[in-house]
Amino acid sequence: MVQFALPKNSTVTQGKHYPAPEGAKNKHTFNVYRWNPDNKENPRLDSYEIDMDKCGPMVLDALIYIKNNVDSTLTFRRSCREGICGSCAMNIGGTNTLACTKACEDVKGDVKITPLPHMPVVKDLVPDLNQVYKQHASIEPWMQNDEKPPSPSATNSDAVAAGFAAPGRERLQSPEDADKLNGKDGHGPAMCIMCFCCSTACPSYWWNGDKFLGPAVLLQAWRWIADTRDRMKKKRLESLEDPFKLYRCHTIMNCTNTCPKGLNPAKAIAEIKMQMVKQKE
Ligand code: SF4
Numbered sequence: 480m481v482q483f484a485l486p487k488n489s490t491v492t493q494g495k496h497y498p499a500p501e502g503a504k505n506k507h508t509f510n511v512y513r514w515n516p517d518n519k520e521n522p523r524l525d526s527y528e529i530d531m532d533k534c535g536p537m538v539l540d541a542l543i544y545i546k547n548n549v550d551s552t553l554t555f556r557r558s559c560r561e562g563i564c565g566s567c568a569m570n571i572g573g574t575n576t577l578a579c580t581k582a583c584e585d586v587k588g589d590v591k592i593t594p595l596p597h598m599p600v601v602k603d604l605v606p607d608l609n610q611v612y613k614q615h616a617s618i619e620p621w622m623q624n625d626e627k628p629p630s631p632s633a634t635n636s637d638a639v640a641a642g643f644a645a646p647g648r649e650r651l652q653s654p655e656d657a658d659k660l661n662g663k664d665g666h667g668p669a670m671c672i673m674c675f676c677c678s679t680a681c682p683s684y685w686w687n688g689d690k691f692l693g694p695a696v697l698l699q700a701w702r703w704i705a706d707t708r709d710r711m712k713k714k715r716l717e718s719l720e721d722p723f724k725l726y727r728c729h730t731i732m733n734c735t736n737t738c739p740k741g742l743n744p745a746k747a748i749a750e751i752k753m754q755m756v757k758q759k760e
């Protein structure tokens with residue numbers, strides 16, 4: 480019988496324990512994945528006891544507290560601290576989410592923090608996003624329209640008078656067309672912050688991440704297909720017509736369930752499939 484075993488260095492070992500300072504009354508434990516490419520050691524889970532009276536309420540606050548006060552070698556990405564840049568995406572308590580918008584008190588018991596799953600790790604909580612960025616570039620995520628922008632006379636004169644329009648230099652959209660991108664409820668595809676919580680929660684992406692584009696990139700593809708100012712809809716759809724790039728989505732919905740911004744990549748993928756059928760009719 481064939482026997483499978485994980486490579487020895489893939490086992491996560493129990494790491495160091497850092498107790499809370501004496502006198503701490505409001506303790507919370509954070510078990511954090513650590514891996515350093517510069518030594519040959521296995522990854523480990525270090526355990527940090529934090530006095531929450533000294534620390535902000537979010538998981539990112541706790542990580543920053545640890546880095547500043549307990550262990551400066553801890554490595555993670557972050558920038559905006561308000562759910563806009565997408566850089567602090569990680570797995571917290573078993574769910575992919577943003578550390579800056581996840582409250583510590585919303586995680587039951589000790590808080591386990593690991594990098595986004597099924598991605599190579601650069602160090603500690605930092606995943607290697609090169610492959611997914613390459614896939615994003617492959618959908619040509621920029622506006623493509625060779626037509627000249629509307630002449631001054633064709634531009635809404637009220638908008639010009641109010642200083643909202645630059646006639647001859649920009650392409651205006653109707654509010655209805657803009658809603659297709661932003662979403663009437665603010666959860667449209669243009670609101671995606673490219674955190675990749677969705678792609679790294681998708682089983683199809685885990686197994687075929689080299690060929691399947693995954694929900695984050697497909698949502699971006701839909702964002703450009705749905706943009707009424709773009710003129711490359713046909714070419715964009717044709718480029719996705721491939722057994723792997725799009726059709727590895729089996730509507731498992733992990734992507735939509737995990738998105739920390741409340742977006743719906745699974746619906747975007749369904750929209751692309753529908754547009755493909757329409758294009759063939
Ligand atoms: S709906 Fe599709 S893209 Fe989303 S998790 Fe499922 S298989 Fe992946």
Ligand code: SF4
Binds near residue numbers: 694739
């Ligand atoms: S759809 Fe949501 S989870 Fe996926 S990359 Fe965009 S913001 Fe992140």
Ligand code: FES
Binds near residue numbers: 556564568577
């Ligand atoms: S730090 Fe920017 S989204 Fe969390």
